[in-house]
Amino acid sequence: MAAELGVETHVLRHWESVGALTVRRDGNGYRVYDDRALEQARTVLRLRRVGLSLPEVAAAMAPTKAAAQGVVRAKIAALEEEIAHRRQAVTFLRHTAECRHRYLDDCPECAAFVHGA
Structure with missing residues (x-):
């Protein structure tokens, strides 16, 4: 299963240890990676690829839909908050790239951004 997913086997065991993955055990205690576990x-x-820790x-992966949602x-x-922050950073950087002032504190717009106004 690890090869099919492109991860190391220790990653699967770690996911299981933190409760992100539930794997059935056979009578001897060996992990059984069935279709449900694969899915x-x-x-x-x-979820990891889109940024969830x-x-x-x-x-x-909570059992109730409401908790998961x-x-x-x-x-x-x-x-969305991060996107808004990054957009502000881009706006600031665009301004500083074109700003006629040598130092940020000499420009009212730059100074306002730097000082959080």
């Missing part, structure tokens, strides 16, 4: 691991991988992934909505809000 769950694919979901973990997708392992604790967030584990919470998003709460985690996803919180991540959406955090990403």
Whole structure:
């Protein structure tokens, strides 16, 4: 299963240890990676690729849809805040690239951004 997903086996064991992946055990205690576990691991991988931390992934894999949606909505809000912050940074950098002032504090627009106004 690790090869199919393109991850190391220790990654699967780690996901299991933090509660992001549930793997059935056989009578001898060996892990059984069946179709359900494979699909769950694919979901973990997708969620990691879009930026969820392992604790967030584990919470998003909650048994109730409402709990999972709460985690996803919180991540959406955090990403939207990050996007807004990065847009402000781009606006500031564009201005500084064209600004006629040599030092940031000499320009009212730059100084306002730097000082958080």
